[in-house]
Amino acid sequence: MATIRRLVLKNFKRFKSLELEFDPELNILVGGNEAGKSSVLQALDIVLSASRSKVESLGLETLFNAECIADFLDGERKIDDLPELLLEVYLDGIDGHHDLDGRNNSKGTDHLGIKMVCKPVDEYTKEIQAILAEKHESFPFEYYGVHFLTFTDEAIFPHKKPLKHLLIDSSQINNEYATREYTRSMYAAHATVVQRNLHGFEYRKAKSKFKDDVFKAMNEALDTYKFDVRTSPKASVETDIIITEGDIPIDSKGKGRQCFIKTEFALRNREHALDVLLLEEPENHLSHVHMHKLIERIRESVKKQLFIATHSSFIATRLNLKKVLILSEENPSRPASLKNLSQGTAEFFMKAPDNNVLELALCKKAILVEGDAEFILMDTLYRNSSEGASTNADGIHVISVDGTSFKRYLELARLLGIKVAAIRDNDGNYQANCVVNYVDFVSDSIQVFADANDARHTFEVCMYQDNKAICDDQFLAGRKTLTVEDYMLKNKTDAAFQLLEKKGADIVAPEYIQQAVAWIRA
Template sequence: MRLIATYNDDYFKEIEKIITSGSSFPYEYYNIRFETFDGSTYSSYNRKHQLKYTLIDTSTINNKHAMSRFIHNLYYKQSEPEIRSKISHEFRELTEKFSKDMYDVYSMNKSDSEYQLELDVQNNSDFSEDITAVKNGVRLCDAGKGEQVILSVIANNDGESKGETVLLIEEPENHLSHNNMQVLIQLLENTIGVNQTIIATHNSMIATRLDVSKILMLSKSNDKIQKLENISSETANYFKKAPNNAFLEFVLANKVILIEGDAEYILMEKFFEILSGHKPFEEGISIISCNGKSFKRYLEVAKKLNKKVVVITDNDSDLRHNQNYVSVSENYRDYISDFCKVYCDLIEQNYTFELSIYNNNSELLESRFKNNHMTKGLLSYMLNNKAEFALKLLVLLKEDNGTNFQIPNYIKEAVKWIRD
């Protein structure tokens, strides 16, 4: 739906006078119009589109309607029509008898009021309205919030909805464990009985598993709604299948530094702080670690969004003997632009991050970290214990803020470019 508010030209002078006088806003002089997605007028008098919707707000989940609907459907699936008729009849007789008995007991101590109380049995023909369901000894109304979120989706996924129905779900990730999140995703993928499902989420798994090409992205750093409807199917499938991807962090960040490996991720924030005097997030920059083979997937998304991204990677010159070897500049030729740069160590023998660190700081590192247990030397230890060594180096950098430490030039250049 679109809400359009426009002032009435016939009252322009009155509106101008009220606004310039500083009085309250003259909304009485404005016309309100609703339109549907195709631009047609929508009103209570002409409902060409019978817009029906169901809202599941997981931040305040207490959906009695959804619970009742789930129990109602469960009851009708587990019982035959003749059994339901018999149950309803006996239930009505039972409640009428109880009402009479209650009235007799109540009458023994009734007040002088002209009103007397009795059980309302007028609408007790549907037995399903007065029952609940129990799972592992716990009534559904007492179930955890995560269970209620899933039940709310199941209840609105029965295929019995009539008319044009929209299912609105606010942050379905609330209250859900990782496994239950996957259960919910499967339910949403197989949604029936609705024409459209609209989900508001901050969760990368929810966003990517349901097809990134259908995402509408809203960010306070950009006043436009951004879409990825033309993204390649290969990239869409990558984010759908990739574990622990940082898709939403990537698309919502102002700028991004892409790195590969745990060691780079552990140290990059401190390198950035030493070089700039600020934390990356203070400048709207996110650092995201991903497998080097997935850089191109993120860069394709960045290209669609004109997002400024820098890739910091190894030069992999040790692989030159491989017949499939492709240089870094050649490998990313289709992505390098004003919005995207790729940096690696230009010194050929520094083919990986640890070698660049060591060859720029060998004396400092040998004096600080080498011990007798490193029988093959410090560099061998660094290459075979990358994350562990990175944590040790981080402690050193925090002690003196990297006063005597030389950050490799290619990292300096990458940080300078992303900050410009």
Template sequence: MKKIKKLKLHNFRKFKNLEIDFDDDLNLLIGDNEAGKSSILTAIDLVLSGSRTKVENIGLENLFNKDIIREFLSSERNNNNLPKLFLELYLDEQNNDRTSGRNNSDNVECDGLRLNIFPNDEYSKYIKDILENPDCVFPFEFYTISFTTFSDISYNSFAKHLKHIFIDNSSMNNEYAMKEYVKDIYNSSLTNTLEKYKHHHQYRHHKEQFKKNVLKDLNDRIGDYNFSLKNNSKSNLDNDLTIYENEISIDNKGKGKQAIIKTELALSRNVQDLDALLIEEPENHLSHVNTRLLIEKIKDSNNKQIFITTHSNLISTRLDLRKSILLNSTDNKAIKLISLPKETAQFFIKAPDNNILEFILARKNILVEGDAEFMLIDKFSQKHLNNNLHRLEINVLSVDGTSFSHYLEIAKLLNIKTCVITDNDGQTKGEMDENFAKYASENIKVYFDVDTERRTFEICLYQDNTALCDKLFITPKRKLSIQDYMLKNKTESAYKLLLDESNIEVPTYIKDALKWISQ
């Protein structure tokens, strides 16, 4: 099977320049809204399709980077400086004379495909006249669309070098997308080109027989005019095909079922020689159970290079976090998590409700040890910082103390500002510092009470708010001390303190943590 090793984008959508290396089997594209996940799938799809029509349907004005166009129009508008766009897919070594060459931006000998969009020199005079108008709009109409291999040989949608299928679960109601999907599945299921020609010939033959035999009597009656069947590019076998399950067309299935059927068919062993499968947000329209089912089908697939965009914690972790490519919505970078330790990746595969995407996509994170700290931390922020954490763009996760290291491995790799608020469990400052020494950095800080007697959050809370806690928790029949009661009923105690409107004193180590993370 052919593999895509690398993608390079230049002046494409939000990316002025982007270079991403891909895994041979699975690539999870993760990022916030507008981070460019869909653009990367679209780029791969456009290059592999070799289709000018597909490019024109999207529109050049929707493909070019807006900032580049704006900067050019605000400049001297020199014809020689007109922006160009290119997309390049670097392939594994095929030793193929048709795809191997130096027609790429790296100027290296390798296999690959290139979509190039550039001004047509034949119209340079017209372009110059347009650009001299102070109120001109950018002359996209005078640009050329070119599909070439790295050996500088043209290719098109009829002579593709890699077979691929694009499943876009975000556009289930798009009739064109559904037709393209069915056509791709059909073409990938054929054993050879001859089989396709036979199908098309037989389809035209049956249409002709229908006209001659079924419509004959009707046409004899109406005289000079007659009924027939359309026989053009929009009324051929490719466009008339659809897929049925239990005598119901896929078009009439629920959106979730469509997503399952589409992916199942694309991963099927009956689909011949499929090189790449592109899936846009597979979790769309799926229940939790069906998402798990889909994950298992993807994990069991072989011999296909898969590219997935997702917002789902479940998908990103259950399919191996180390296969992730993180896209930052602010600095247009792509970061791979391949360097994560295997045990950290395994932890997130097994751990329930880990909220890993919240952690990865946040600018600042607070990790707390339990539900009690999680419930009260925002109240502490409002008291100590006069603001809530949401407005300060600080994300909070409740993490079991033994799991801190896995999150900190990611924070260290991605340089995410993260603070840990934890109990000292009776350990000295030296012992606690040693526990977290591996992660010490400017962007990672650990906060705990340095008094070994104040070993837990509840003890610190009680000692700093004795009068308040006595008032809230004392009852005539209670035999436990208030501190012991709070230790045995951590969540309930925190909830009562959360609801109480009295002035609460924030433990010093938590004040320090809030001050640092908010800077």
């Protein structure tokens, strides 16, 4: 099976440099809104398309890294220092393509691969020098050439691409051009060259027959000018076909259904169909039911390599966290991989209820809490323990975690170097549950906080004992059988809401929570 092993980018969009190693089956790209997930898919699409017209339609000024352009314009502006744009795709599993196997790549090693190089055209040296001498802020993009080459530096063209690929961007799901390109790509993937030639011939023949049979009488009544049917490449079988479901064109369906159909159709296993499928945020427009169905289709897919850019924890965890690549907004050149996550933790999150895995994976600091009551009150307790600071202002994410899941989240935090304060109940045995239990996880970046007094076994007990007057004032009225403490234990979420709304400014955080706040802020 033809697959992509590696992508190398130089001066492409937000990446001055980037190198990504890929899994031969599934790659899940996650990151913030400006982390570059879409840029990675776009880079793959550009190189695999080997289409200069695609690059020209996008515009070099949108593809070049803005920082490298600014650095050049602020520097000495020597023509030899003009930045070049490089996209390299290293390939595996392609037999009989010796023209792809060479050393003309940034690694200087023998490998199968193709690349796009964008650099100044030598013939325009004088013109470029004149522009650079003017010292204005315009960059000479117009004098750059775009070259698609193999690693032997032989030219490569769209009709000789080494593998078949398709990009499905859910944000363009209703775009007429994108829908037409999708249909053409799927047609090319499912029809052999012989079939396409036959279809084209029969389509032109049918058009000619239509003209002769239907327009004949009308045209005979005309003299100089007559009606005909377009037979140019812009009106061929590939431009005129559509995809239907139940005889209804898919572009007449809702966005969610279109997104699902296009992805599901592309995932179907055909021997000569797609090698690589690129999915841009497939969760967009999908209901929860269709999301489940889509994940099942992806799991069942074979004989193709998948790249999925997503913001969805559900997609990332249900498919396989070990296949996740994390792109950083702060450090674009240093992606992180979860391939070293334990299989047990990856399988746990596949089965666990909805979780906040990506929220943890994409943050720098987090407070893990054990239940809804702690989550509801944590920002207030944080503010009251830090002279008015807030978790949002300090860039700290509060994540509610089931008590049995703490170690799974801490393993992820340890792998990614995230600073985490885990706040939990001691459940009546502080030493066993909160010290010994986490001895393999506690480090300079991970600490576990709980009340050391075994009698103060849960958050509600600690809150009541440290805020007795406030809690009695709020909950004592009307109590006949339950004590206030018992009421808070039996109605944890409701009690937390009431304290937040009525007494938020006055409540005091238990000491172990104050310690957690001080540590995470340090």
